[in-house]
Amino acid sequence: MINKQTVSMTINGHVYTGEVEPRLTLADFIRRRCGLTGTHLGCEHGVCGACTIMVDRRTARACLMLAVQADGCTLTTVEGLAEGERLTPLQEAFWNNHGLQCGFCTPGMLMCATELLQTDPDPTAEKVRTCLSGNLCRCTGYDSIVTSVLSAAERLRS
Amino acid sequence: MKPPAVGYARAGDVQEVVAMLVEHGTDAKVLAGGQSLVPMLSFRQIRPSFLVDINRVEALDFVRDEGESLLLGATTRQRDVETSPVAAAAVPLLPELLGHVGHVTNRNRGTVGGSLAHADPAAELPTLVTALGGELLVEGPRGPRTVAADDFFVAPHRTSMGFDEVLTAVRLPRLPAGTGVAIQQIARRHGDLAVVGVLAAVRLGPDGAINLVRLAASGVGPVPVRLHAVEAALTGVVPTTEVLDAAAEAVSAAVRPPDDIHAPASYRRDMACLLLKRAVGAALRRSEVSA
Amino acid sequence: MLVDGQLAGGLAQAMGGALLEELVYDEDGRLHTGSFRDYLLPTASDIPPFRFFHQETPAPDIPGGMKGVGEAGTIAGVSLVASAIDDALRDHGVTVTRFPVTPPRLLAQIREAAGKGGAR
Numbered sequence: 161m162i163n164k165q166t167v168s169m170t171i172n173g174h175v176y177t178g179e180v181e182p183r184l185t186l187a188d189f190i191r192r193r194c195g196l197t198g199t200h201l202g203c204e205h206g207v208c209g210a211c212t213i214m215v216d217r218r219t220a221r222a223c224l225m226l227a228v229q230a231d232g233c234t235l236t237t238v239e240g241l242a243e244g245e246r247l248t249p250l251q252e253a254f255w256n257n258h259g260l261q262c263g264f265c266t267p268g269m270l271m272c273a274t275e276l277l278q279t280d281p282d283p284t285a286e287k288v289r290t291c292l293s294g295n296l297c298r299c300t301g302y303d304s305i306v307t308s309v310l311s312a313a314e315r316l317r318s
Numbered sequence: 319m320k321p322p323a324v325g326y327a328r329a330g331d332v333q334e335v336v337a338m339l340v341e342h343g344t345d346a347k348v349l350a351g352g353q354s355l356v357p358m359l360s361f362r363q364i365r366p367s368f369l370v371d372i373n374r375v376e377a378l379d380f381v382r383d384e385g386e387s388l389l390l391g392a393t394t395r396q397r398d399v400e401t402s403p404v405a406a407a408a409v410p411l412l413p414e415l416l417g418h419v420g421h422v423t424n425r426n427r428g429t430v431g432g433s434l435a436h437a438d439p440a441a442e443l444p445t446l447v448t449a450l451g452g453e454l455l456v457e458g459p460r461g462p463r464t465v466a467a468d469d470f471f472v473a474p475h476r477t478s479m480g481f482d483e484v485l486t487a488v489r490l491p492r493l494p495a496g497t498g499v500a501i502q503q504i505a506r507r508h509g510d511l512a513v514v515g516v517l518a519a520v521r522l523g524p525d526g527a528i529n530l531v532r533l534a535a536s537g538v539g540p541v542p543v544r545l546h547a548v549e550a551a552l553t554g555v556v557p558t559t560e561v562l563d564a565a566a567e568a569v570s571a572a573v574r575p576p577d578d579i580h581a582p583a584s585y586r587r588d589m590a591c592l593l594l595k596r597a598v599g600a601a602l603r604r605s606e607v608s609a
Numbered sequence: 610m611l612v613d614g615q616l617a618g619g620l621a622q623a624m625g626g627a628l629l630e631e632l633v634y635d636e637d638g639r640l641h642t643g644s645f646r647d648y649l650l651p652t653a654s655d656i657p658p659f660r661f662f663h664q665e666t667p668a669p670d671i672p673g674g675m676k677g678v679g680e681a682g683t684i685a686g687v688s689l690v691a692s693a694i695d696d697a698l699r700d701h702g703v704t705v706t707r708f709p710v711t712p713p714r715l716l717a718q719i720r721e722a723a724g725k726g727g728a729r
Contacts, residue, residue, distance in 0.1 A: 182325060185356075258611065297653075
């Protein structure tokens with residue numbers, strides 16, 4: 161008999177509490193229990209990067225964490241990037257540069273690129289590609305995503 | 319795919335980890351960064367009844383310069399080691415080597431101990447500790463013990479640790495000043511586990527002959543392989559092109575690579591020979607003649 | 610922008626098919642590349658930047674004069690990669706006939722050509 165456990169975490173500034181089985185992944189907790197469906201769930205085995213979120217200010221794949229592990233943590237999902245209606249420069253750059261088509265990979269791309277620009281304000285295109293190489297995209301061919309990140313970096317520097 | 323039903327508890331210190339492993343027996347698994355374990359759960363490749371989460375065992379999260387060696391705590395995140403000046407000063411290859419381990423997002427969660435205990439024969443940290451002849455610090459109900467790298471890795475994803483033991487730290491010897499170290503590997507894509515790799519550490523004496531050499535290959539057998547015979551052939555010799563060609567030939571006899579969907583055994587063997595030359599060459603370029 | 614995006618996405622798929630993506634079955638008919646761990650999609654590091662040049666031709670016989678653009682990259686891209694490899698290995702007499710072109714396969718082809726006494 162496996163007991164449910166109570167978890168509580170802060171996501172995008174709001175506290176979420178729930179009773180969960182240990183097997184419940186953090187990604188499913190975020191999507192199903194908290195209703196934050198901006199975090200997309202692709203492969204469910206840590207390869208596609210779509211479910212990338214921030215746990216205590218660093219990117220993590222939400223399908224590779226159990227919800228019980230995030231008890232007491234501070235999380236940011238894609239919904240937490242913008243302030244109300246005001247998009248971040250990175251999000252605006254995706255919009256302006258056609259950085260998304262179907263949009264499935266976009267939440268993970270935004271989280272990884274956000275982390276990159278926090279640590280490296282002036283990355284080369286190659287660095288951007290390396291940074292995003294753990295995030296699969298099937299429809300843009302990546303070029304417009306790289307352009308978006310570089311354009312956001314330029315705007316953030318000025 | 320979702321993970322199967324499983325019990326879970328978070329340990330606060332090493333004693334608690336060991337107590338939980340003893341209590342739950344052979345069906346328990348230690349959960350560290352989860353970058354390999356959680357996918358294996360989701361694919362039902364393993365079915366533990368209980369997970370002992372060691373992520374918050376703070377006593378195991380450290381990077382410590384011991385003078386002669388570098389001691390890395392088992393729960394230290396790979397990304398923290400990659401960006402640690404202390405780690406880079408003692409083992410200068412670490413930032414570059416860790417750059418090959420998955421992606422930044424994996425390394426933010428993935429731990430030093432997790433990668434070693436997972437014991438993938440193609441993984442970078444097991445290859446590093448094998449090449450350097452490092453030590454694994456293990457703790458169990460009978461107390462702590464130290465295991466040499468050559469005795470730690472037993473088979474793919476199997477170590478010599480008992481079910482009731484946990485890896486607490488890894489000790490990486492500091493190589494003498496002037497030693498050049500390099501890693502060369504072939505992967506299908508950036509961040510993928512290497513198909514084959516070679517790690518080389520080389521130092522030259524004032525006479526131009528090699529006076530220190532450490533070599534290990536990954537992806538060429540059930541465990542990372544220390545290339546003792548090749549090391550012996552290179553020691554005391556001036557590394558000319560002919561010498562390196564002969565050393566590469568010797569690699570061929572020292573490895574028994576597997577066949578899989580990404581590459582046949584023959585390709586892995588050929589590339590191990592090629593990468594040996596590249597890794598030794600790169601290490602030589604980074605070395606400085608010792609007095 | 611939309612058309613270029615569709616072309617770039619199609620080209621990336623083509624390059625995946627040319628170099629990485631493969632359904633591998635064993636003798637029992639079991640699929641061994643059933644997950645993204647083994648079925649390798651191209652990543653941002655595998656795909657080059659693109660520049661597009663458009664040649665516009667009218668399509669008067671189609672209602673509205675509309676044409677599809679999305680598949681152009683996918684259809685041409687696979688053979689484009691093969692032609693580039695053939696050209697690069699012209700001196701070896703190697704012709705690519707099987708996809709994806711993996712490093713072990715290409716190396717085997719080069720050696721086979723050399724064994725047949727092809728120019729080196």
